Amino acid sequence: xxxxxxxxxxxxxxxxxxxxxxxxxxxxxxxxxxxxxxxxxxxxxxxxxxxxxxxxxxxxxxxxxxxxxxxxxxxxxxxxxxxxxxxxxxxxxxxxxxxxxxxxxxxxxxxxxxxxxxxxxxxxxxxxxxxxxxxxxxxxxxxxxxxxxxxxxxxxxxxxxxxxxxxxxxxxxxxxxxxxxxxxxxxxxxxxxxxxxxxxxxxxxxxxxxxxxxxxxxxxxxxxxxxxxxxxxxxxxxxxxxxxxxxxxxxxxxxxxxxxxxxxxxxxxxxxxxxxxxxxxxxxxxxxxxxxxxxxxxxxxxxxxxxxxxxxxxxxxxxxxxxxxxxxxxxxxxxxxxxxxxxxxxxxx
Ligand SMILES: Cc1cc2nc3c(=O)[nH]c(=O)nc-3n(C[C@H](O)[C@H](O)[C@H](O)COP(=O)(O)O)c2cc1C
Numbered sequence: 001x002x003x004x005x006x007x008x009x010x011x012x013x014x015x016x017x018x019x020x021x022x023x024x025x026x027x028x029x030x031x032x033x034x035x036x037x038x039x040x041x042x043x044x045x046x047x048x049x050x051x052x053x054x055x056x057x058x059x060x061x062x063x064x065x066x067x068x069x070x071x072x073x074x075x076x077x078x079x080x081x082x083x084x085x086x087x088x089x090x091x092x093x094x095x096x097x098x099x100x101x102x103x104x105x106x107x108x109x110x111x112x113x114x115x116x117x118x119x120x121x122x123x124x125x126x127x128x129x130x131x132x133x134x135x136x137x138x139x140x141x142x143x144x145x146x147x148x149x150x151x152x153x154x155x156x157x158x159x160x161x162x163x164x165x166x167x168x169x170x171x172x173x174x175x176x177x178x179x180x181x182x183x184x185x186x187x188x189x190x191x192x193x194x195x196x197x198x199x200x201x202x203x204x205x206x207x208x209x210x211x212x213x214x215x216x217x218x219x220x221x222x223x224x225x226x227x228x229x230x231x232x233x234x235x236x237x238x239x240x241x242x243x244x245x246x247x248x249x250x251x252x253x254x255x256x257x258x259x260x261x262x263x264x265x266x267x268x269x270x271x272x273x274x275x276x277x278x279x280x281x282x283x284x285x286x287x288x289x290x291x292x293x294x295x296x297x298x299x300x301x302x303x304x305x306x307x308x309x310x311x312x313x314x315x316x317x318x319x320x321x322x323x324x325x326x327x328x329x330x331x332x333x334x335x336x337x338x339x340x341x342x343x344x345x346x347x348x349x
Pocket of ligand 1: 118251303
């Protein structure tokens with residue numbers, strides 16, 4: 001309520017990316033205060049939650065934060081304190097890179113959607129590893145790390161680029177995601193072709209096993225909603241064949257279909273990935289396709305247009321073990337994760 005009436009109108013006076021940096025700054029400030037994290041936990045209490053077993057570990061509940069919010073792993077302790085069941089940091093690339101020129105993030109409030117062409121702006125895997133070493137992980141939390149290809153790495157060096165990030169980040173990851181689905185790095189989504197994806201996933205799996213020997217770091221791939229259904233089936237078969245641990249579906253879409261925002265306004269924003277409510281239908285469809293094709297032990301994490309407890313329940317009913325949100329957090333504010341967690345909680349005995 002406070003967020004919608006007071007905070008959101010103020011944030012909307014700022015360009016979307018400036019508002020994002022302001023929030024990251026505020027979260028860092030709070031997490032550095034002696035009682036900051038405690039205060040967040042009290043304000044955003046989840047109560048007793050419905051735990052989920054997936055990827056060989058226990059998640060406090062099914063709702064996590066999708067990649068792209070905490071790209072440099074700076075505020076994940078505060079994000080856990082807001083009540084997320086798990087947090088995925090990144091996308092991290094092997095080398096630091098500035099991303100695309102600004103403006104590169106836009107709100108479409110009428111559609112409860114965002115368009116972004118950030119282009120993997122991040123400080124690089126060595127910096128992310130240093131940050132993950134420095135920040136304390138709250139006990140019982142699950143942290144995913146999402147890796148992508150450095151923009152300047154040519155296609156024939158993609159495997160080595162992913163491998164380098166995996167080696168640096170594996171020690172801090174409860175699971176690792178190979179992102180081949182952002183529309184904002186030229187050629188990246190071509191890596192979803194099974195012939196390109198297979199050697200990347202095999203090399204990253206080997207890198208994880210060689211770097212972390214005391215446990216198995218689960219490996220997942222994140223896919224785009226714009227893939228043809230045959231391509232989704234091909235990725236599902238590959239996942240079965242190489243014993244991948246899971247699939248995250250989906251990333252943002254390049255489609256602009258079905259928006260309420262006038263066409264010329266949408267066109268004026270330029271290229272980028274669309275996220276939020278308009279993605280709901282396709283994300284659910286992709287999830288159902290995957291569930292039909294993958295073996296039962298493969299974990300499916302559904303993302304795209306999840307806003308309410310009903311949305312979460314629909315994804316779980318369609319075969320996801322876990323879900324992730326991003327855009328709804330921008331529209332509904334910091335109480336979203338705790339609200340969803342409470343809504344999914346088992347009935348009191
Ligand atoms: C501003 C922004 C940045 C994003 N950056 C990344 C990213 O770096 N890596 C990634 O895998 N997904 C990224 N995503 C995609 C989200 O993780 C998620 O898959 C997508 O937004 C669909 O979920 P939603 O409809 O709840 O937002 C980004 C999304 C947004 C809105």
